[in-house]
Amino acid sequence: VNCAEATSSVQAYVDGELAGIDRERIQRHLGACEVCARSCLLLGRFKAAVRAHLPRPPLPADLRQRLRQVLDGAGAAPRRRWTLPSYPRLVPAAVAAVLLLGITFKARTQSQVLGQAQRTYQTEMPMDIVGSDCGSISSWFRGRLDFPVHAPAFAGQASCKGGRLVNVGERMGAYLVYQSSGGHRVALLVFDPRDESIEAPHRRMVNGREILFGGGPGISTAVYRDRGLGYVVTSDLDEDALTRLVMASFHPAGAASAP
Amino acid sequence: MPLFKSRPSKADFEREAMPHMSALYAAALRMTRNERDAEDLVQDALLRAYRFFDSFEAGTNCKAWLFRILTNAFCNRYREREREQEVMSEAESSDANVEQFLAGSPTSGRDAENALLGRMVSADVERALAAVPQDFRMAVILADLEDFSYKEIAEIMECPAGTVMSRLYRGRKILQGLLHKYAIEQGIIPASHPAPEVDTKADARASAEPVDMAAYRRRRQAGGESS
Numbered sequence: 173v174n175c176a177e178a179t180s181s182v183q184a185y186v187d188g189e190l191a192g193i194d195r196e197r198i199q200r201h202l203g204a205c206e207v208c209a210r211s212c213l214l215l216g217r218f219k220a221a222v223r224a225h226l227p228r229p230p231l232p233a234d235l236r237q238r239l240r241q242v243l244d245g246a247g248a249a250p251r252r253r254w255t256l257p258s259y260p261r262l263v264p265a266a267v268a269a270v271l272l273l274g275i276t277f278k279a280r281t282q283s284q285v286l287g288q289a290q291r292t293y294q295t296e297m298p299m300d301i302v303g304s305d306c307g308s309i310s311s312w313f314r315g316r317l318d319f320p321v322h323a324p325a326f327a328g329q330a331s332c333k334g335g336r337l338v339n340v341g342e343r344m345g346a347y348l349v350y351q352s353s354g355g356h357r358v359a360l361l362v363f364d365p366r367d368e369s370i371e372a373p374h375r376r377m378v379n380g381r382e383i384l385f386g387g388g389p390g391i392s393t394a395v396y397r398d399r400g401l402g403y404v405v406t407s408d409l410d411e412d413a414l415t416r417l418v419m420a421s422f423h424p425a426g427a428a429s430a431p
Numbered sequence: 432m433p434l435f436k437s438r439p440s441k442a443d444f445e446r447e448a449m450p451h452m453s454a455l456y457a458a459a460l461r462m463t464r465n466e467r468d469a470e471d472l473v474q475d476a477l478l479r480a481y482r483f484f485d486s487f488e489a490g491t492n493c494k495a496w497l498f499r500i501l502t503n504a505f506c507n508r509y510r511e512r513e514r515e516q517e518v519m520s521e522a523e524s525s526d527a528n529v530e531q532f533l534a535g536s537p538t539s540g541r542d543a544e545n546a547l548l549g550r551m552v553s554a555d556v557e558r559a560l561a562a563v564p565q566d567f568r569m570a571v572i573l574a575d576l577e578d579f580s581y582k583e584i585a586e587i588m589e590c591p592a593g594t595v596m597s598r599l600y601r602g603r604k605i606l607q608g609l610l611h612k613y614a615i616e617q618g619i620i621p622a623s624h625p626a627p628e629v630d631t632k633a634d635a636r637a638s639a640e641p642v643d644m645a646a647y648r649r650r651r652q653a654g655g656e657s658s
Contacts, residue, residue, distance in 0.1 A: 183600055187574060189581050217548050218607065222575050225556040229460060231453040235470045239452060239477055243441065246481050294506060294589075357507065387486070389496070390479045390503040408507060410482035 173201040178208045186215045283370045285340055286386045286393050289361045289404040292338060292347060293391060299334030299349065306332040313337075313346050319364050319401060321346045324421035330358050340364075358407040358417065365402035370395050376415070383418060385411055394418050444484050447493045448477070454494065454577060455501050461572050462505050464561045472508065476501040495583045502569065502587050547610060550619045559609035567602030574599050 173181070181198045184190050190198060202209045301312040306323035309332050313321040316337060323332055330350035338347040338361065345363035352358050372384030372395055384395040394405045394414050405418055455476060459469035480487075480500050487496050560568060566588070573579045573587060574595075584599075585592045615622040 180596075183596065183603075184581075187581070187599075214548070215603075218603065219575055221548055221551055222556060222560075222571075222606070225551055225553040226461075226560065226576055228453060228457040228576075231456050232466075232470070235456065235473065236452070238470070238474060239449075242474055242478055243445065243481060246441075246478060294503070387483075388503075389486075390476075390483060390500040390507075392483075408479065408504070410479075 173197050175201075175205060175208055178202070178205065179211075182208060182212045182215060186212060186219065283368075283372065283395075285361070285363065285365075285370065285402070285404060286372055286395060288338075288340065289359065289393055289406045290386075290388045290391060292361070293357075293359045293406040294388075298336070300336035302334040304332055309335045309348065317344055317346060319362075321348075321362050323348050324360070326350065326352075326358075326417055327420035329353055329417055329420050352407070352409065352417065354409075356407055356409050358405065358409070360421075361404040361406070363402045363404075364400075365397065370397075370402065374411075378415060378419060381422065383415065385414075387411075398422070439484050439487075439489075441481075443489075444481055447487070447489075448480055448484075448497060451494045451497050452477070455497060458498065458572050458577060459501060459505070461560060461576070462502075462565075462569060463509060468509070472501065472505055475508070476504045479504060492583065494577075495579065495587060498573065498577070498579070499587045499589075547607075547614050547620055550614065551610060555610060555613045556606075559606050559613065562609055563602055563605050567598050567605060570595060570598035571602040571606060575603075 178198060178201045181190065181194070182202075185195065185198045185202075202212055301309055303309055306325055310321050310323045312335065321335075323335070325332075330352040333349045333351055335346055335348045338345050340361070340363040343364055345361055348360040348362065350358040350360065370384055372386040372393070374385040376383050376385060381396060386393045386395070391406060391408050392411050392414050394411075396403050396418060403421075405414060405421075407414055407417070409417065452473065456469060456473050459472040459476075460466060463469045463472055476497065480497055483500070487493065560571065563571065569588060570584060573584045574581075579587065581592045581595045581599075584595045588595065588598075590598075611620070614620045
């Protein structure tokens, strides 16, 4: 180990991140090199000093009480998934069988498009078009994409904020941003799935329509197909609230959408 | 099978999560730099954690899981607001600049560094940490105040471990630089003559004095040197 190599290892060493041969090598160098040994010592002292000067402030009593109240009001069971009321009313045996398969199926993987939707949700890039009128946002995409985009109005549960073009794999897609009535940011990715099947950790049948669910920490994602296009809804809402939102985006049965 | 998996109860959640609330609050306070925002953030994170509790694997690190949710909530809420303020400091803390600005000579900087370490004032450390740009600050909070490992921080901040190391490195360097600056301003350590006007890389290593941020800025503006 020379000094240049040691410099990058000193921090890891001080942080207790080195083990085995790496640790031995840096220790040997520190034993032989006064300069590196000193910077190692100083870093350790600096770290300890910062910590000593920044003790953990106590949790305010009123916050503790507020958290209690929030939990008490949060309902009995976390994330009621697969509860009976969300099943289609009375399903024929065949559908029920498929449904059950869907319910018990738990894929380990999720399609790239879900991960991409989640990352896009978290990075908050600037919009190509900003506005609160879903119609004009939809029409902005006309000519820019080879499929029509209809920004759903989510039946008043969320309002449009803007949109931009995104890459979905090798194709272009539309990324629409909404704000829910509760103040949550909701993003909708519209893309052409062609014939690719979409994988997600959970499936749920809602009124005969399949919705796939995935998610990262603190955010959830719902994927569905509608008239040949793929839709990924990402939000920090929980899965039930997201399901309600997705339901609100479906066209009323039989209603035609203008091209 | 989810249909028959026993659901985690509220009591399970409370047992796992509540002991970490003061750690979450402390970190939230230093991330948001504001008590009110910190309280809202913790409440938000708690509620999200509760809703997503069935995605938490029992027996794994609950504190890291909660911090990941907190960090996520923080980024969703405050990233945009902070972005503008930090453009400046981000630009100034690009690798080359920080290196050049803070390159402390291993021998000549010794007295100043020792003096600084001995005379740091808590209020200054708090103020300096608050001035460190967001991503670097977060890395320092997670590593130095909450004792998370690089791997855990990588998961919490959703970035590679190498990025954790460089953020931590830069975060600590910026923190040191700011503390130097405050100490000089307050006369705690002597403002020895300003850092040399033109410092070749070799000279910078051999001759750096405690660095003054204001002097550094002036020099950058005047000379426009950026190598």
